[in-house]
Amino acid sequence: MRTTIRGTRHRAVALLAAAALGAVLLGGCAEDSEHPGAAGSPGADAGKTTLTVGVFGVFGYKQAGLYDAYMKLHPDIRIKETSIERNENYYPQLLTHLSTGSGLADIQAVEVNNIAEVTATQAGKLVDLSKAPGVRKDDFIPWKWAQATDKNGKTVGLGTDIGPMAVCYRKDLFAKAGLPTDRDAVAALWAGDWGKYLDVGEHYRAKAPAGTAFVDSASGVYNAVISSSAERYYDRGGKLVYKDSPSVRQAWDAAMRAATGKLTARLQQFQKSWDQAFANGRFATVSCPPWMLGYIKEKSGDQGRDVWDVAAAPKPGNWGGSFLAVPEAGRHKSEAAKLAAWLTAPEQQAKLFTKQASFPSARAAYGLPAVAGAKHPYFGDAPIGKIFAAAAEGIPNQVLGPKDLTVNQNITDVGVLQVDQQGKTPEQGWRAAVESIDNALDQ
Amino acid sequence: MAGRTPRSAPSAATPAPDPAATGSSGRAGADPGPGPAGGTGRTAADRARERRSRRYRRDLRWSPYAFIAPFFLFFAAFGLFPLLYTGWAALHRVELTAPTDMEWAGLRNFTRLLGDDFFWNALGNTFVIGVISTVPQLLMALGIAHLLNYRLRGSTFFRVALLTPYATSVAAATLVFVLLFGRDYGLVNWLLSTVGIDGPDWENGSWSAKLAVSTIVIWRWTGYNALIYLAAMQAIPHDLYESAALDGASRWQQFRYVTVPSLRPTILFTCVVSTIGAMQLFGEPLLFSGSAGATGGADHQYQTLGLYLYEQGWVNLHLGRASAIAWTMFLILLVIAAVNALIARRLRSDD
Numbered sequence: 001m002r003t004t005i006r007g008t009r010h011r012a013v014a015l016l017a018a019a020a021l022g023a024v025l026l027g028g029c030a031e032d033s034e035h036p037g038a039a040g041s042p043g044a045d046a047g048k049t050t051l052t053v054g055v056f057g058v059f060g061y062k063q064a065g066l067y068d069a070y071m072k073l074h075p076d077i078r079i080k081e082t083s084i085e086r087n088e089n090y091y092p093q094l095l096t097h098l099s100t101g102s103g104l105a106d107i108q109a110v111e112v113n114n115i116a117e118v119t120a121t122q123a124g125k126l127v128d129l130s131k132a133p134g135v136r137k138d139d140f141i142p143w144k145w146a147q148a149t150d151k152n153g154k155t156v157g158l159g160t161d162i163g164p165m166a167v168c169y170r171k172d173l174f175a176k177a178g179l180p181t182d183r184d185a186v187a188a189l190w191a192g193d194w195g196k197y198l199d200v201g202e203h204y205r206a207k208a209p210a211g212t213a214f215v216d217s218a219s220g221v222y223n224a225v226i227s228s229s230a231e232r233y234y235d236r237g238g239k240l241v242y243k244d245s246p247s248v249r250q251a252w253d254a255a256m257r258a259a260t261g262k263l264t265a266r267l268q269q270f271q272k273s274w275d276q277a278f279a280n281g282r283f284a285t286v287s288c289p290p291w292m293l294g295y296i297k298e299k300s301g302d303q304g305r306d307v308w309d310v311a312a313a314p315k316p317g318n319w320g321g322s323f324l325a326v327p328e329a330g331r332h333k334s335e336a337a338k339l340a341a342w343l344t345a346p347e348q349q350a351k352l353f354t355k356q357a358s359f360p361s362a363r364a365a366y367g368l369p370a371v372a373g374a375k376h377p378y379f380g381d382a383p384i385g386k387i388f389a390a391a392a393e394g395i396p397n398q399v400l401g402p403k404d405l406t407v408n409q410n411i412t413d414v415g416v417l418q419v420d421q422q423g424k425t426p427e428q429g430w431r432a433a434v435e436s437i438d439n440a441l442d443q
Numbered sequence: 444m445a446g447r448t449p450r451s452a453p454s455a456a457t458p459a460p461d462p463a464a465t466g467s468s469g470r471a472g473a474d475p476g477p478g479p480a481g482g483t484g485r486t487a488a489d490r491a492r493e494r495r496s497r498r499y500r501r502d503l504r505w506s507p508y509a510f511i512a513p514f515f516l517f518f519a520a521f522g523l524f525p526l527l528y529t530g531w532a533a534l535h536r537v538e539l540t541a542p543t544d545m546e547w548a549g550l551r552n553f554t555r556l557l558g559d560d561f562f563w564n565a566l567g568n569t570f571v572i573g574v575i576s577t578v579p580q581l582l583m584a585l586g587i588a589h590l591l592n593y594r595l596r597g598s599t600f601f602r603v604a605l606l607t608p609y610a611t612s613v614a615a616a617t618l619v620f621v622l623l624f625g626r627d628y629g630l631v632n633w634l635l636s637t638v639g640i641d642g643p644d645w646e647n648g649s650w651s652a653k654l655a656v657s658t659i660v661i662w663r664w665t666g667y668n669a670l671i672y673l674a675a676m677q678a679i680p681h682d683l684y685e686s687a688a689l690d691g692a693s694r695w696q697q698f699r700y701v702t703v704p705s706l707r708p709t710i711l712f713t714c715v716v717s718t719i720g721a722m723q724l725f726g727e728p729l730l731f732s733g734s735a736g737a738t739g740g741a742d743h744q745y746q747t748l749g750l751y752l753y754e755q756g757w758v759n760l761h762l763g764r765a766s767a768i769a770w771t772m773f774l775i776l777l778v779i780a781a782v783n784a785l786i787a788r789r790l791r792s793d794d
Binding site: 088092095096099117121122266268270271272273276277280282406409410413414417418421422432435436439440441443 | 542626758759
């Protein structure tokens with residue numbers, strides 16, 4: 001009797017497991033065929049070319065409806081996107097896939113911090129997109145085009161977006177500290193010089209509401225200053241010169257002034273505590289590329305509406321942006337190149353800006369009404385199109401090197417952080433950063 | 444296996460030897476061959492039967508290997524090959540940007556570790572975090588298992604509850620702990636402030652960061668070890684306790700003189716498993732640093748060997764150096780295993 005009961009129970013469990021497994025499998029299939037083929041039935045997809053797009057994070061092509069629009073224009077193409085949340089996981093995988101020539105998507109995104117390394121070491125494995133149909137070099141901002149072009153003139157990536165920087169500030173905190181709140185007046189306070197920005201910070205600190213700081217982090221200050229200089233870690237000859245680079249020194253000193261002068265909220269960007277500080281209004285300013293607007297809106301929530309505003313930065317700099325590359329090992333190279341060209345054409349970039357706040361790297365897009373007339377309701381109807389386009393025009397032609405990311409990360413996450421959060425002296429911080437970088441770059 | 448009579452067994456009409464009995468003793472007895480039994484007048488049915496029986500014997504002999512082959516194939520592909528390849532890569536200067544472009548470096552990747560401050564720092568951190576997480580974890584597990592070993596109402600519930608932290612993903616658990624140990628809005632510091640203590644900046648302190656990371660480890664693995672202890676405790680004969688009780692031993696004395704000695708092999712096992720786990724500690728410190736990646740804090744104050752390996756390989760893209768670290772970790776684990784074997788032998792000879 002007992003065994004019968006147990007037997008039935010086992011059978012029930014097995015059946016349940018089988019059913020669950022079946023459901024999962026069916027779900028998998030359903031997901032596969034769910035992609036919007038023209039007729040909707042899986043059979044209608046037969047004979048179509050499927051292009052895969054590999055990205056990190058949210059690129060917004062899907063959300064802005066660009067894939068759907070392209071598939072409508074080209075009924076024989078199906079587009080599938082795969083995304084890995086973070087670039088630090090995406091990029092090593094991209095490198096291994098490129099080296100083995102397998103597992104690659106037809107189009108692969110590359111982050112601006114990696115583009116110099118990709119251009120220098122992987123150009124042979126990527127298609128020259130300057131010759132792809134539909135690509136017009138003159139559409140792009142010149143330095144963006146140059147960043148993905150190697151010594152032989154081969155362009156391995158098309159710019160998707162750039163990150164011209166402004167400064168986002170809280171009007172309520174500025175008012176309490178006796179500072180102007182109008183965005184033009186605020187921009188005029190620090191125009192042309194990051195030193196003036198820190199002067200404003202000291203003024204803020206003198207009268208600041210308790211428990212608030214002028215800027216979120218010293219690393220943020222470092223990044224903002226270094227991003228507005230033309231030469232950073234490499235000289236134009238491609239030599240690593242960060243130890244004696246005047247612009248690194250200038251950015252470092254600015255960050256140290258912020259850290260030791262207690263102008264920062266001692267946070268680390270993109271960490272949970274940073275998000276919480278947004279929600280609690282703990283700092284008054286933060287460097288603000290267009291993609292940061294969405295982040296602030298999400299983290300500050302409803303109580304941040306009309307509290308935050310956007311002003312021009314002391315000096316225009318660039319923070320972020322990506323490229324689309326087409327691997328040679330792809331099965332549909334020419335179709336992929338066409339799609340990459342279309343996705344990065346000015347009209348599409350403008351559309352992406354409206355939907356996803358990714359700022360166009362195509363200069364031709366700045367004149368389009370979608371960009372020129374753009375206002376952001378959350379930020380007091382700030383004319384973000386105008387502000388960011390002006391910043392974009394002023395960004396210097398930055399010299400990028402293959403190990404920019406490593407150098408930058410160690411300076412901010414080791415050097416600046418030790419001073420800002422662990423209370424070490426600037427000398428200790430700099431020494432630790434250099435030691436860390438030397439170790440990281442040593443093969 | 445040998446006792447079963449397969450369907451294709453030769454019928455009584457053909458007096459072929461029973462393959463089930465001789466299958467493992469070699470071919471000689473198993474193969475009847477064209478003997479006089481069949482004579483010259485062998486029918487097609489005879490031959491077919493013979494073929495069947497030969498096929499059956501081959502099946503019996505080789506199919507077990509086929510059944511376990513997938514494991515060995517997978518092991519070769521995902522265990523052995525990476526191990527050997529890593530060893531090979533460790534002897535080269537090789538970068539992830541060009542993995543096929545290897546330059547012979549001999550033992551340089553290993554010898555340089557001797558003078559690498561970051562490696563020694565990581566090794567020290569791994570050791571410290573390992574000790575301050577493993578010791579309390581195993582002691583607590585032993586205590587909890589002892590309590591659960593009493594007759595309790597709803598004991599199944601408690602046992603399942605114990606396993607839930609283990610079943611939680613490291614990522615999810617760590618994210619919660621990051622919030623708990625936050626400097627400004629963390630629950631731990633808030634609780635401390637209610638009793639008038641100014642909580643530390645957990646992540647930025649050297650010891651506080653290690654403590655916080657080991658808390659996550661303890662939380663996750665205590666229940667798992669407790670269940671192992673509990674299983675072993677339930678195998679201890681009850682009369683041992685009865686006679687101890689008759690001799691007037693208290694609960695504590697029973698635990699001390701009956702339970703713990705009987706559990707010795709189990710305790711040794713959990714020690715070994717926890718040591719290996721501590722050596723490979725990776726997820727908790729990685730996620731504890733939020734988005735900062737593999738540096739393990741501004742001062743590398745909680746960068747473990749696993750994290751350093753990851754940083755060298757996947758952040759700095761030095762495949763050769765990372766491989767050398769991986770092999771060094773492997774060698775350290777071998778040493779630990781050898782020490783453990785020695786201790787185990789000593790324990791056995793003590794008995």
